[in-house]
Amino acid sequence: MTELLFPAPAPRTVPVNGESALYPVRRIFCVGRNYAEHAKEMGAEVDREAPFYFTKSLDALEPSGATQPYPPGTANYHYEMELVIALGAPVFRASPEAAQAAIFGYACGLDMTRRDLQDAAKAKRRPWDTGKDIERSAVIGPITRAEEFGPIGAQRISLTLNGTLRQDARLSDMVWSVTDLLSHLSGLYHLGPGDLIYTGTPAGVGAVAPGDRLEGRIDGLSPVLLNIAVA
Template sequence: MSDSYAIEPQKINSLPIAGSAQRFPVARIFCVGQNYAEHSREMGHNPDVEPPFFFMKPHTAIVSDGRSFPYPSISTNVHHEVEFIVAIGTGGANIPEAEALTHVFGYAVGLDMTRRDLQGIAKKTGRPWELGKAFDNAAPCGAVVPVAQAGHPTTGSITLSVNGEMRQNGDLADMIWKVPGTIAYLSTLFELRPGDLIFTGTPAGVGAIQRGDHLTGAIAGLGEVHTDVV
């Protein structure tokens, strides 16, 4: 006997998979805060003494396949943050760091869009970050590149340009917390599930966007993510 629902169930948000007609269903989105030393410093923190921390976005924040990014309401200072994304293929809790990469389905490039003014208010008042980070359309993402094609990147350029002008230019090697350690640590806080995404932080150079801007995020070997701000 099939389940009967009082309202229509929400459709599953998904991302394209490079080289495949199949799609990657998105469960949850975890984000690592300030995982590049220079970005941590530009935000006023000391990366040498602070442990990693996480915040979340809902799967409904996904913007895929090059769709536009609507400039959000109740904000006048929205920032771009390009990120290296880990797509989890098999879940688990308390995953040993040595086994962490076996849980990865693939990798992608994405944008952690941020209402910086609302995030700033939340920081000052000690409130949660959802208004600044978890709003609608806050996670534009490119295609997931399976491990069989991408391997497990540890180095390579990660960039963000606005209207063809470079704004962010870093290297995956500069991440403070690497992918295996991030997965292992996060899995002590949450039991990871297939379909979870981990945004691993952004390099320095974050800045404001305006309506009419065209954003291009790129990671060597993983392609690009494009979106127009409307």
């Protein structure tokens, strides 16, 4: 056995509804500007030639129901409610039809963002890493198997902040469908089991403060919950 200089990180996992076995996470991809109204509120337009992506490290993964401190280095920490795809089979250079077969399930997710750092990076045409790839910023609820969720259509996606509705849209509002996203992304990476894809957020994003409680919902999926600790 190879000796390690220090203990290796424990596998990062997500519960699956109705099952004892956990879903092991390999990578986290995120889609930018996949709802036209959100792109508009960010002062941008959707790139309709091709979707674009950024990534988060495994340290970003956070289970639903967690209470976390307000992160360092920001004064403008934002929520973004999203549908998450969980893959269960390899997919590479796949057609949309073949990509559908690789989906293990879906979950509710929050892509938490240091908006001030992201905006500063945009202004200087620099990468978004410090604004997006933040510890505990990829919050995820339990996964529901794809066959139990059924086809993606006009399911409602919404988020409340301290009980007040802030985001409210339909999955059918996505510019790039789930299968189109997987087909395109699989032309850039050898996707496979354990890969999560956060598919973008609708309009209505905003800042959180210490003591806030977030609850995100998508029809047919378990909700995602997050508490921001009191300072």
